[in-house]
Amino acid sequence: MNSLRLHQPYPWRLFWFLLVAEVLAAVAIIPIAKDMLGAVLVKIERPPIPLPLLILIGAVQNLALLGITLWLGLKLSRRLGLRMPLLESFAGEKPAASVRLAPILASGLLVGVALGLILVSCLLLLAPRLPNLPFLIAARLPIWKRFLACFYGGVYEELLTRLFLLSTIAWIVNRTWRRPTPQLSNSAFWFANIFSAIAFGLGHLPSASLFMPITAIVVVAALLLNGIAGIAFGYLFRTRGLEAAMIAHFTADFVIYVLGAGFIKQ
Secondary structure, three states: OHHHHHOOOOOHHHHHHHHHHHHHHHHHOHHHHHHHHHHHHHHOOOOOOOHHHHHHHHHHHHHHHHHHHHHHHHHHHHHHOOOOHHHHHHOOOOOHHHOOHHHHHHHHHHHHHHHHHHHHHHHHHHOOOOOOOHHHHHOOOOHHHHHHHHHHHHHHHHHHHHHHHHHHHHHHHHHHHOOOOOOOOHHHHHHHHHHHHHHHHHOOHHHHOOOOOOOHHHHHHHHHHHHHHHHHHHHHHHHOOHHHHHHHHHHHHHHHHHHHHHHHHO
């Protein structure tokens, strides 16, 4: 079984499908990012490069980065047995009849709703002390922009953080701790899951710094709130497949930024 897994052909159809989905998810956050960052970007001195050329260079660089991380994430996750059953069925890699949709959908929705309610409650408690929370700024924006932003978390961040980062760290640790077999060990998985969850939490600080000072409470909140969610998404990735993690992430963001932010506006 392990030797077969190592010699599986690369899933190029799945790669191109996920790359397009990742690009679209990145585009989906532009409307809300433009509104939230508009005042900040005006203050930034533009480099002596024509804006269209600057945008083109940035787009090419980001597309190359997305392609590399996605290619490697797919390659290593398959070696470790971390799968995406629904998408693999879509790509023709496994019979559709062998995929059970209900457990994937149910686990993703339940975890997403639970996390969303917990996180939005914590954000509401933090709001009086952190009036410039991005969550509060987003609450003033149109609901369709907040809805589109959920795809960024559910697709883009899951492909980057779980498929690429978690799989890469797990593969490195697994190779170090369990050389005789490629099978993913529990210790290697949990090390990678916690590491990627911490990185996921810290990764929100640069954007938060555009709206407020990065104090101790901001760092702790970013690590705890995003870290807990990241660990849950990683666990779903291993037990139910990447689709369950994507559904949970999208649902949690929907509860926070669509339902929760709408409640703030009232």
